[in-house]
Each structure stands twice: as C-alpha cells, then as structure tokens.
Amino acid sequence: MNDEELIALVCCDLGSIVRGRSCFASSIDQQLAQGVGWVPANHALTPLGPVAEPNPFGSTGDLRLMPDPATRVRVEADAASEPRAGALDFMLCDIVETDGSPWECCPRGFLRETLTLLERELGARAITSFEHEFQVLAWPLADQPIAGLPFSLEAQRSSEPFARRVMNALVEAGAEPERFFPEYAAHQFEIPLAAAEGLTGADRAVVFREVVREIARRLGRRASFVPLLNPSEAGNGLHIHISLLDAGGHPLLYDASRPGCLSELGERFAAGVLRHACALSALTAPSPVSAARLAPHRWSAGAVCLATQNREALLRIPPLFSLGGGEPERQMRLEYRGADASANPHLALAAILRAGLEGVREHLPAPPILDRDPAELAAADRERYGVGALPASLEEALEALSEDGQARGWLSPLMFEAYMSVKQAEVRAAERQALEETCRRYAAIY
Ligand code: GLU
Ligand code: MG
Numbered sequence: 071m072n073d074e075e076l077i078a079l080v081c082c083d084l085g086s087i088v089r090g091r092s093c094f095a096s097s098i099d100q101q102l103a104q105g106v107g108w109v110p111a112n113h114a115l116t117p118l119g120p121v122a123e124p125n126p127f128g129s130t131g132d133l134r135l136m137p138d139p140a141t142r143v144r145v146e147a148d149a150a151s152e153p154r155a156g157a158l159d160f161m162l163c164d165i166v167e168t169d170g171s172p173w174e175c176c177p178r179g180f181l182r183e184t185l186t187l188l189e190r191e192l193g194a195r196a197i198t199s200f201e202h203e204f205q206v207l208a209w210p211l212a213d214q215p216i217a218g219l220p221f222s223l224e225a226q227r228s229s230e231p232f233a234r235r236v237m238n239a240l241v242e243a244g245a246e247p248e249r250f251f252p253e254y255a256a257h258q259f260e261i262p263l264a265a266a267e268g269l270t271g272a273d274r275a276v277v278f279r280e281v282v283r284e285i286a287r288r289l290g291r292r293a294s295f296v297p298l299l300n301p302s303e304a305g306n307g308l309h310i311h312i313s314l315l316d317a318g319g320h321p322l323l324y325d326a327s328r329p330g331c332l333s334e335l336g337e338r339f340a341a342g343v344l345r346h347a348c349a350l351s352a353l354t355a356p357s358p359v360s361a362a363r364l365a366p367h368r369w370s371a372g373a374v375c376l377a378t379q380n381r382e383a384l385l386r387i388p389p390l391f392s393l394g395g396g397e398p399e400r401q402m403r404l405e406y407r408g409a410d411a412s413a414n415p416h417l418a419l420a421a422i423l424r425a426g427l428e429g430v431r432e433h434l435p436a437p438p439i440l441d442r443d444p445a446e447l448a449a450a451d452r453e454r455y456g457v458g459a460l461p462a463s464l465e466e467a468l469e470a471l472s473e474d475g476q477a478r479g480w481l482s483p484l485m486f487e488a489y490m491s492v493k494q495a496e497v498r499a500a501e502r503q504a505l506e507e508t509c510r511r512y513a514a515i516y
Contacts, residue, residue, distance in 0.1 A: 078160035079106050079137045082177065082276045084485075084492050085117035085356075086414045086516070090135055090163065098137075105134035108165060113175050113488050117357075117412070117515045122495035126487040133173055135163035143243045143277050148235070148288050158284045162273055174482040177416040178269065184420040184427075184480075185268050192335070192430060194314040194322055196423060197403075198271030199264065200415060203306040204282060205257045205299055206232060209292035211510060216256045225252035229259065236261070236285040243281045245274050254369075255304040265311065265403075275308075275415035295411030296513040297355065298363040301505055305363030307370050308410045310354075310419060311388070312426075313403040314339070324402035330378045330387045330439045331402060337436035340376050340385055340404060342429020343422060344437050347374040347384055347408070348461050348470035349477035353421040356493055357412035357516070358500035359509050361463050364408060366445040371408040373444035374458040376437045382444055384408045384460065408460060411516045424480045465497050 077098055080090030091106045110133060114125035141162040147155060165176040172179040188194050206229060208214045218225025226233055233250050240247040246264035253260045261282070266274055279295055286293035298305040314322040314335070323336035332340065343350065355364060366372030369381040377383035386405040390398035409418050437456055444457045452458075461467035468490060471477055478486055500508045 075157060075159065077142075079135050079163050080160050081108075081135055081163045081165055082414050082416065083113055083115065084175075084177065084414060084417070084489050085115070085496075086412055087115070087117050088276060088280060089115070090160075095159065102137055102139060105136040105163065105166065108133040108135045110175075113165075114491055116492050116495045116499075118496065118499055118511075120495075122491040125491040126484055132168055134166050134168060134170070136166050136170070137161035137163045141273050141277075143281070145239045145242050145281060145284060155284075155288050158281070160280070162276060175485040175488055177414045177420070178272075180481070180485070181269060181272055181416040181420040184423050188314075188423055188427060191427065192314070192322070193316050195267055195317070196271070196419075197265045197267050197313045197315060198419060199262065199266070199311045200271065200275035200278065201260065201262050201307075201309040201311065202275070202278060202282075202295060202411060203253050203255075203258055203260045203308075204279075204293050204295045204411075205255065205306060205513075206259060206286050207257055207292050207294055207299075207513070209290075211292075211513060214257070218252060220254040221252055226250065232285065232289055232291070233259075235289070236282055239281050239285050240278065243277055245277050245281065253304070255299070255306075258304070258306065265313070269416075272415040272419045279411060292514075294513045295516045296509065297357055297360045297410035297412060297516070298509050299513050301362055301509065304368060305370060306410065307363070307407060308413065308418075310406045310409050310422065311403045312406065312419075312422065321399050321402055323404065324399045326398075329436070330376075331390060331398065332387060332404075332436075332439075334436075335430060336402075336404065338430045338432075338434050339426035340429065341434035341437050342427065342432070343385055343404075343406065343425045344374055344376065344456070344458075345429065345434065346425040346474060346477050347458065348467065349474035350421055350425055351408055351460050352464070352467035352471035352493070353489075354406070354409040354413045354418040355460075356464060356467065357410070357512055358464050358496055359505065359512050360410050360412060361461060361467070362505060363410065364460050371460065374460060375440045375444050375455060377440040377444075380440060380443075381407070383440060387439075412512070421477070421480060425477070428476055463497075464493065464500075468493055468497070 217228030325333035
C-alpha cells in the first residue's frame with residue numbers, strides 16, 4: 071500500500087487559525103517553486119467556522135501560499151500514541167498574488183514590511199520572544215481533579231509524560247524551549263522560548279502553539295490557549311518581549327543613567343505603544359473573552375502604563391540580572407503583557423512595533439514609570455502618571471482601532487476591512503451568550 075508522508079503548507083490567518091493544504095512530501099520542490107492555491111475569502115473565515123458576512127472578498131480572486139523552507143517544522147511520529155499519529159511536518163507560507171508579488175492582507179508580509187521600516191528609520195532589528203500560557207485539558211471538556219498546586223513539582227509530575235514530550239518536541243521543531251513550569255490556574259503551564267530575530271520570533275509563536283497542541287492531542291488531551299477558560303481564574307496570557315539592536319548587535323533600549331535603565335529611544339517607543347494601547351488591543355487581544363482577562367488584579371495587564379517589575383502594567387521592564395555574569399544591557403527589553411493567542415502573532419508584533427515607531431518619530435515624552443498597583447491610584451494620580459484603562463470589550467477595542475487614524479493606517483484598507491468583518495462577526499456571535507459559555511466555546515478553538 072502506498073504510505074507516503076504529507077507535508078502541510080500553512081498560514082496563520084487574521085483570527086490566528088493555522089490553515090492551509092497538504093501535499094506529498096516528495097513533491098515539495100514543485101510547491102516551493104509555485105506554491106499551492108489559496109482563496110482571498112479564506113481570510114474572511116471566522117475562528118467560529120463560517121465565513122464573515124459581509125466581507126470584502128466575495129467569491130472572486132486567486133492567491134498562492136508560498137512556503138518558506140526556513141520555517142519547516144518536523145516532529146517525528148510518536149510510537150506510543152494511540153491511534154498512532156504520523157509525523158507533524160509543515161512549513162509556514164506567505165500569501166502572495168498569482169505572480170508572486172506580496173498580497174496586501176498577508177500578516178507575515180505586514181510584519182516583514184514593518185521590520186524593514188524599523189531598520190530604515192531606526193537602524194534597528196527587533197528581537198522578540200512570545201511567552202504563552204496554556205491549559206492542558208481533558209477533552210471533551212470535563213471536570214477534572216486539579217493535580218497539584220500552582221508552580222508545584224506535583225503539578226508538573228502529574229502532567230507527565232506531557233512535560234518531557236512537549237519540551238523535546240519543541241527542541242525538534244527548532245523552537246528553543248528554555249523552561250517548563252506549572253502556572254497559577256488549574257492545569258495551566260508555561261514554556262518560555264529563547265528570543266529570536268525578526269520574522270522568526272513571530273513564526274516561533276505559531277509553531278509553538280501547534281506543537282504544544284499536537285503533543286497534548288497525542289496524549290488524548292487538548293492544550294487550549296483560550297485567553298480565559300474560567301472567569302473566576304487566571305487567564306492564559308501572551309506576553310511579547312521586545313528588544314531592539316542596532317546593525318552591529320548593540321542594544322538600543324538600555325541606558326543605565328535613565329529611569330528604569332530605559333534609553334531615550336526606548337522611552338519614546340514605550341510612549342508610542344501606550345498612546346495607541348486601546349487600538350492595539352483590537353489586534354493583540356481580539357477575542358470576545360480577551361477583555362475579561364485584562365481586568366485589574368489578574369496579573370495580566372490591568373492598566374495602560376509603564377512599570378518596572380510590575381505585573382499589572384501593560385508594558386513592563388522585566389528585571390535585569392548581573393548575577394552569575396549576566397549582562398543587564400543584553401537583557402533589557404520591553405514586555406507587552408496585553409496579548410493573547412487569539413491574536414495573529416505577526417499582526418500583533420507588527421502593530422506593537424508600528425506603535426513604538428510612531429512614538430519615536432514624534433519624539434513623545436517619556437512615560438512615567440509607575441512603582442505601584444495602578445488600581446490603587448486616586449483619579450488625580452492616575453492622570454499624573456498617565457494611567458488609562460484598556461477597552462472593556464472587543465467591541466470597544468474595535469471602535470478604538472477605527473477611531474485611531476494612525477493605527478488604522480498601519481493596515482491596508484482591504485486588510486482593515488477584512489479584519490473588521492471577521493471580528494465583528496465574532497462580537498455578534500458572542501452577544502447572546504454568557505461569558506462562561508463563550509469562554510468554553512473559545513477553549514475549543516484556541
Ligand atoms: N496569567 C497572567 C496573564 O494572563 C500572567 C501571569 C504572569 O505570568 O505574570 O497574563
Ligand atoms: Mg506566566
């Protein structure tokens with residue numbers, strides 16, 4: 071019997087669902103030259119299944135998914151899983167026109183363009199790492215006993231063989247996992263990855279989610295990155311760490327003589343991100359359950375402000391260590407805490423970088439570095455420290471994006487329209503549902 075392996079050629083769409091087509095691995099050379107067919111309206115598919123109506127694409131047009139061979143991921147089949155899964159083998163693709171030119175709605179293309187702007191205007195290269203939390207659940211979703219307390223060795227051991235298998239699969243996939251640990255919520259885990267440059271940083275986020283889901287699936291479970299599973303528990307955050315280096319590899323965000331050791335460029339960059347924070351959240355935390363995670367006192371991002379080592383701030387300067395020969399200059403980065411896995415990683419990172427770039431272009435003044443819980447500030451102090459609230463719902467976030475002319479202008483008009491149609495369809499579908507029910511629905515999607 072013919073039993074040839076398949077390789078999947080995929081893209082991550084506006085709703086952060088990985089979609090594509092598979093071909094025989096033996097025919098990959100042809101696909102590398104010509105790509106495989108794709109349809110514009112696929113970019114109007116909602117994460118809920120149906121296509122968003124109305125959408126700007128309709129039934130016409132043709133595109134190609136062009137695989138980038140540098141992104142190939144292969145995780146070998148696992149003899150122990152039942153039914154036996156084949157190897158996970160895929161490449162990420164750019165979405166291009168049939169003549170190979172970039173398609174204006176391709177999120178990966180949008181990030182590539184943004185990185186070019188950053189390089190041209192600031193002489194900067196972006197180094198990023200995407201720090202995801204997720205929950206490993208019995209599936210279909212069932213009440214399951216909580217095995218182990220937050221961060222406990224027992225919680226980690228109870229997850230075995232998941233912990234060992236997923237760490238090794240991530241190494242195989244080239245995602246450079248650094249640590250594994252149980253997080254605060256029930257069945258919640260986190261695996262920080264090494265930082266990577268440019269497109270690779272965001273590619274890695276896509277790869278990470280798929281590999282984690284694959285290993286959980288092989289064990290008969292579902293790894294869910296849903297932003298919020300249970301409204302009374304901690305959510306699954308995505309914290310995006312960004313550092314900027316010049317062409318010679320010299321860190322651009324560090325200056326020991328300034329508050330928080332953040333350079334003047336870093337201050338302006340941070341100010342740009344804070345100025346556009348509400349519009350940004352439509353691109354970085356864009357599910358109907360995302361805003362509930364971003365409420366105060368969830369250690370997610372309770373307020374729009376900059377802080378050092380403060381887990382209630384949207385932008386945080388993580389601790390710098392000289393311990394054990396560590397170099398603070400090299401560790402300096404900004405952590406954007408207001409993202410989640412419903413965001414397309416390329417789109418989210420590109421939008422944060424564009425916001426930062428606007429801040430640098432406009433020489434925005436340094437945002438104050440908040441040294442306490444933003445929720446404890448009196449109204450006058452909130453104003454003095456420039457502390458604001460994030461949108462209370464996806465609908466509000468989309469409104470903020472529509473009204474922020476600069477942010478809206480980062481996307482091509484067609485991409486903006488397509489994005490709004492997908493997200494508005496999700497808003498409408500969630501309107502009639504209790505938050506708990508929407509959380510459960512989204513747990514099956516992300
Ligand atoms: N679970 C928190 C969130 O939703 C993050 C907790 C932490 O790792 O600081 O972002
Ligand atoms: Mg965490």
